[in-house]
Amino acid sequence: MVKREPVDFSKGQYRRMLDWQRKSMFSGETVERYARWVGLTRGMIAVDIGCGLGFLGYTFWEYFGQGGHYIGVDIRHSLLREAGDSSRVWKQNGEASFIAGDVYRLPLSDNSSDMVMCQTLMIHLDKPELALGEMLRLLKPGGIIFCIEPDNFRPTLVPAFTSLPEHDVKTQMLLYRVNLLTNKGRMELGRGDNGIAPRIPHLLAKLGMGNIEVRTREEVSFLEPPYDSKGQREKIENMKKHWLNDDNFRDRLKQHREEFLAGGGDPVEFEKVVKIGEKQREIQLGQMERGEFYLCGAYPLYLIKGVKLR
Ligand SMILES: C[S@@+](CC[C@H](N)C(=O)[O-])C[C@H]1O[C@@H](n2cnc3c(N)ncnc32)[C@H](O)[C@@H]1O
Known part of the structure; x- marks a missing residue:
């Protein structure tokens, strides 16, 4: 339900x-x-x-x-x-x-x-x-x-600069579509407008x-190896522990899926995006472990x- x-x-x-x-x-x-x-x-x-x-x-x-x-x-x-x-x-x-x-x-x-x-x-x-x-x-x-x-809406359309592999234009357009429909569904479910x-x-x-x-x-959100401030080190640890944690990541995907479908999205399209998201998360965790992840972007x-x- x-x-x-x-x-x-x-x-x-x-x-x-x-x-x-x-x-x-x-x-x-x-x-x-x-x-x-x-x-x-x-x-x-x-x-x-x-x-x-x-x-x-x-x-x-x-x-x-x-x-x-x-x-x-x-x-x-x-x-x-x-x-x-x-x-x-x-x-x-x-x-x-x-x-x-x-x-x-x-x-x-x-x-x-x-x-x-x-x-x-x-x-x-x-x-x-x-x-x-x-x-x-x-x-x-x-x-x-x-x-x-x-x-929380526009940064998903204009992502931060990071060390993660850049998507090609077709994939980027797919992500835009999914974000637009997810926010539309979020509003339709009465969960607010990002x-x-x-x-x-x-x-x-x-x-x-x-x-x-x-x-x-x-x-501005900023992370650059070797993360030489206390704030940066805490942020890396918190992202690993909370944001990218397996259960939390899956919980958020479940919520986004509900919203995407409520916005009229196609479940097959959502599965494609899940695969892209999981791959990016794996790469990000690896880069963080090796101290190679960087990020700069305004939220x-x-x-x-x-x-x-x-
Ligand atoms: C994202 S949290 C923000 C909490 C706090 N302002 C902060 O920044 O840490 C949103 C808060 O709004 C509360 N909330 C949601 N709907 C509400 C409503 N209709 N009336 C009063 N509070 C509500 C939630 O329970 C939650 O504590």
Whole structure:
């Protein structure tokens, strides 16, 4: 039975991703710049929707916490429990609460927060415009919305530069087709749009938000032997352990197959792509073992802010 809903981030590889992927998302230096750009000030009431393990809370606490109040909201109780436990370490001189709630019906009052934020939530939602409308309801006039969302669609069409063998044009066109149909099916299954990020500013404008500004993350994915920084060595280990791990790879293929078929794709075509993907994965693992794998490419993360007009 095909599940017509987003992935469950409280389990398996997706739960683990909330730890290992978040570690390399921003450098401390860019966090400070982004905090200034968004206009974070100490003492804010900041609500984080789809908070997971509280990544936005502990990342930006220094800039809005200290006398402030962070409220993490998520649909998964086990994530909220974990986030609550770990917040004891970072919520110094302020308050952090975690409450269960659905972005479409948030259990918080109108005009009650200085900032409402989310990170990698919109790409998992069936109706992002409704979700944004509900998030804006919580904002005081003059309050800030801050969304960080990856563009997980375009990088699959323009892959990073790597040491892996380049595909010929025919194979590349097949991969494009499969990516397009997979994202189409993903939306049809109600699992969200991997390419939603650049649409968010327009959705906010339609909802009447002002002072909308957009940036992309500065960090670029970069690996070059002999991987002489701690960050690069950790990334190689994490990719081997999590991203390219047999079971995780197969799980993701299963999910992509469902989406591809829901998008009207042909199962025979999908099997061709699986063979290509498995071969590339084998080569990549071999290159990583021998310290020969390299990579350089931007995986865009959009940072979007707007203000609720008075
Ligand atoms: C990719 S995770 C991101 C978690 C966290 N923001 C981070 O960046 O580490 C998406 C989160 O959104 C939550 N989520 C998904 N649908 C939701 C909904 N309808 N309402 C509230 N949270 C939701 C998931 O349970 C998950 O924790």
